[in-house]
Amino acid sequence: xxxxxxxxxxxxxxxxxxxxxxxxxxxxxxxxxxxxxxxxxxxxxxxxxxxxxxxxxxxxxxxxxxxxxxxxxxxxxxxxxxxxxxxxxxxxxxxxxxxxxxxxxxxxxxxxxxxxxxxxxxxxxxxxxxxxxxxxxxxxxxxxxxxxxxxxxxxxxxxxxxxxxxxxxxxxxxxxxxxxxxxxxxxxxxxxxxxxxxxxxxxxxxxxxxxxxxxxxxxxxxxxxxxxxxxxxxxxxxxxxxxxxxxxxxxxxxxxxxxxxxxxxxxxxxxxxxxxxxxxxxxxxxxxxxxxxxxxxxxxxxxxxxxxxxxxxxxxxxxxxxxxxxxxxxxxxxxxxxxxxxxxxxxxxxxxxxxxxxxxxxxxxxxxxxxxxxxxxxxxxxxxxx
Numbered sequence: 388x389x390x391x392x393x394x395x396x397x398x399x400x401x402x403x404x405x406x407x408x409x410x411x412x413x414x415x416x417x418x419x420x421x422x423x424x425x426x427x428x429x430x431x432x433x434x435x436x437x438x439x440x441x442x443x444x445x446x447x448x449x450x451x452x453x454x455x456x457x458x459x460x461x462x463x464x465x466x467x468x469x470x471x472x473x474x475x476x477x478x479x480x481x482x483x484x485x486x487x488x489x490x491x492x493x494x495x496x497x498x499x500x501x502x503x504x505x506x507x508x509x510x511x512x513x514x515x516x517x518x519x520x521x522x523x524x525x526x527x528x529x530x531x532x533x534x535x536x537x538x539x540x541x542x543x544x545x546x547x548x549x550x551x552x553x554x555x556x557x558x559x560x561x562x563x564x565x566x567x568x569x570x571x572x573x574x575x576x577x578x579x580x581x582x583x584x585x586x587x588x589x590x591x592x593x594x595x596x597x598x599x600x601x602x603x604x605x606x607x608x609x610x611x612x613x614x615x616x617x618x619x620x621x622x623x624x625x626x627x628x629x630x631x632x633x634x635x636x637x638x639x640x641x642x643x644x645x646x647x648x649x650x651x652x653x654x655x656x657x658x659x660x661x662x663x664x665x666x667x668x669x670x671x672x673x674x675x676x677x678x679x680x681x682x683x684x685x686x687x688x689x690x691x692x693x694x695x696x697x698x699x700x701x702x703x704x705x706x707x708x709x710x711x712x713x714x715x716x717x718x719x720x721x722x723x724x725x726x727x728x729x730x731x732x733x734x735x736x737x738x739x740x741x742x743x744x745x746x747x748x749x750x751x752x753x754x755x756x757x758x759x760x761x762x763x764x765x766x767x768x769x770x771x772x773x
Contacts, residue, residue, distance in 0.1 A: 388680065388688075389687065389696045390697065391683065392697050394645065395418040395422055397412060398413045398417075399415040399418050399704060402415030402418070403415065403711070404735060405732075407732050408729055410649060411657060414664065417659060419601075420673070421672075423531070423607060423611050424613050424680070425614060426614060427543070427611035427618075428615075428684070430539045430611075431543040431545075431614060431615045431618035434448060434539060434540060434544070435543070435618070439540075445540040449536060449540075458750050460523070460529065462746065464499065466709055467522045467523060479520060480496060487520075499523075502533060504534075505526060506530035506531040506598075507530070507604065509602055510527075510592060511592055525705070531607055538608075539611075542554055542557070542612075542615070543612075554615055557612060558608070558609045558616075561605060561609035561612070564606050565606040565609060568593070568599050569600060575593075575594050576590050600664065600665060601664070610673070613673065614677075617681055620677075621680075621681030624682070625685060627685075630681075630682055630685055633682050634685045635686040638687060698751070699740070702747060710735055711735050713738075
């Protein structure tokens with residue numbers, strides 16, 4: 388699954404960079420929602436197979452997630468603060484905007500540091516949408532991830548069976564709200580501003596494609612929970628050689644389809660770039676991902692190459708905007724001649740990959756040694772219990 392995750396990360400990056408030699412991948416918002424589904428799969432798997440049989444496992448699970456996300460994020464955040472400060476760009480930490488009062492600045496600093504709630508705040512407060520408020524604009528997705536991490540230990544349990552019914556009810560409720568906003572935005576807007584007494588500004592944002600169906604956990608929760616049901620499929624198939632072989636075939640077909648899509652449709656009017664994230668075409672992709680993920684994971688989980696490619700996905704995702712701003716903001720110090728669009732694309736891509744590799748080896752791998760000790764204790768206890 389590592390190759391798939393890095394493909395999605397590059398889809399988001401190219402969505403923010405602009406076409407790469409005229410080529411785009413899938414829409415960045417669709418890629419993020421697929422990330423949520425895959426995250427739901429992984430969290431369901433590690434909770435059920437590594438954590439839930441050890442003492443104080445919920446606390447250890449959250450600690451492991453914090454160690455997975457924050458160190459790399461803080462390194463990139465520090466780089467962005469330096470980049471903004473050196474180039475005299477407004478930001479909440481060193482060069483606050485004159486339009487920002489003290490209360491807003493404190494709130495935005497806290498959100499940049501903690502991430503928790505950033506998705507909801509960035510969705511409902513227009514002032515937080517600017518780069519000056521959120522130094523790493525795509526980091527709001529980590530806020531959604533952490534909300535799910537706090538819920539997951541109480542939801543995504545494979546046994547007893549009652550949890551499946553609870554998760555199914557929550558997933559269907561989230562899906563119903565999501566599709567209602569998609570199909571009936573004006574009717575819901577009138578209800579919110581009328582009977583519910585919600586302000587017009589917030590109501591309009593709640594029924595918008597973004598944030599209403601993108602940065603609002605009640606409507607994105609269904610994506611995480613689809614990952615849970617994907618895990619349940621995996622739990623039934625994990626010892627099957629046939630399922631592993633099917634996964635290898637699916638993985639080859641996904642790679643081939645991706646190459647065909649890029650060559651044949653990889654332009655700004657390509658189907659998965661312009662389609663709404665809740666269109667029938669895109670929901671077919673989500674459902675395919677739900678079914679295919681356990682098979683592809685079985686086929687690739689022992690591949691060191693796939694694991695390495697997957698390790699780059701988060702650094703690519705969190706650093707790609709910094710890299711473009713760093714090159715664009717500092718190029719005049721290197722040369723008076725601006726690079727062409729394609730030259731800029733090559734530099735941004737190569738530096739993003741290089742920085743991602745550095746982040747993996749300098750930041751993530753050392754911290755992973757402690758995370759592995761926690762996970763190994765979990766696995767040993769799980770084995771003893773079995």
